[in-house]
Amino acid sequence: MKKRRLVMRTTILVILAAAVAYTLYANLTKDNRMKVxxxxxxxxxxxxxxxxxxxxxxxxxxxxxxxxxxxxxxxxxxxxxxxxxxxxxxxxxxxxxxxxxxxxxxxxxxxxxxxxxxxxxxxxxxxxxxxxxxxxxxxxxxxxxxxxxxxxxxxxxxxxxxxxxxxxxxxxxx
CATH class of the missing domain: 3.40.30.10 (Glutaredoxin)
Structure with missing residues (x-):
């Protein structure tokens, strides 16, 4: 039971970390994606x-x-x-x-x-x-x-x- 909770929490943390990393990357590179x-x-x-x-x-x-x-x-x-x-x-x-x-x-x-x-x-x-x-x-x-x-x-x-x-x-x- 404890191991299952640990896996769930770890999975949620990894997903949140990936979302934060993507958001930061997208915001920091938006100036480089100028269309004109x-x-x-x-x-x-x-x-x-x-x-x-x-x-x-x-x-x-x-x-x-x-x-x-x-x-x-x-x-x-x-x-x-x-x-x-x-x-x-x-x-x-x-x-x-x-x-x-x-x-x-x-x-x-x-x-x-x-x-x-x-x-x-x-x-x-x-x-x-x-x-x-x-x-x-x-x-x-x-x-x-x-x-x-x-x-x-x-x-x-x-x-x-x-x-x-x-x-x-x-x-x-x-």
């Missing part, structure tokens, strides 16, 4: 903006694209939006485009956010999360700098300052 690599072609996609206009990433070839993933509930996203808007208005005539991808929120929430912040650049909604999955986005905000040839130049996760946004847009200016 710097220097590689950015995955193409088509999303619709708030006015119903389709935006296909490959249509922006020849221009730099500041691709930003965000959510209305994300405080760092909210904080960086005015900086992105200011720099978009400065760089848009120099061949730099901003494409802001909202991660699966309602049109109403996104439109209210855009109006409240007075945003001028295109905002699209990734309703089914396919673009977010293709780019391996986690956490928000996440920004990809894409050059005029459609290649990823840089990936940044976390809140941006206005100086950093300006520096990044300068970097992808054709």
């Amino acid at each position: 690599e710097v220097g590689k072609q950015a995955p193409d996609f088509v999303l619709v903006d708030m006015e119903g206009k389709k935006h296909k990433l490959s249509d922006y070839k020849g221009q730099g694209v500041f691709l930003n993933f965000w959510g209305t509930w994300c405080k760092p996203c909210e904080a960086e939006m005015p900086y992105i808007n200011n720099q978009y208005n400065h760089f848009k005539d120099m061949g730099v485009q901003v494409l802001a991808v909202n991660v699966s929120e309602s049109e109403l929430a996104v439109n209210q956010f855009i109006e409240r912040k007075g945003l001028d650049f295109p905002n699209v909604i990734d309703t089914d999360g396919q673009v977010q999955a293709a780019y391996g986005i986690n956490p928000l905000p996440a920004t990809f700098l894409i050059d005029k040839n459609g290649k990823v130049v840089k990936y940044h996760t976390g809140q941006l300052t206005e100086a950093t946004v300006a520096e990044y847009m300068e970097k992808i200016k054709p």
Whole structure:
């Protein structure tokens, strides 16, 4: 009877240890599993903006694209939006485009956010999360700098300052 309990306890401990080890491994290596690599072609996609206009990433070839993933509930996203808007208005005539991808929120929430912040650049909604999955986005905000040839130049996760946004847009200016 005692031997049986010992075997059961040992089996349970081994299973728990394996689960903990796997969880640690998965969390520590998730950054190495980025789906979009710097220097590689950015995955193409088509999303619709708030006015119903389709935006296909490959249509922006020849221009730099500041691709930003965000959510209305994300405080760092909210904080960086005015900086992105200011720099978009400065760089848009120099061949730099901003494409802001909202991660699966309602049109109403996104439109209210855009109006409240007075945003001028295109905002699209990734309703089914396919673009977010293709780019391996986690956490928000996440920004990809894409050059005029459609290649990823840089990936940044976390809140941006206005100086950093300006520096990044300068970097992808054709």
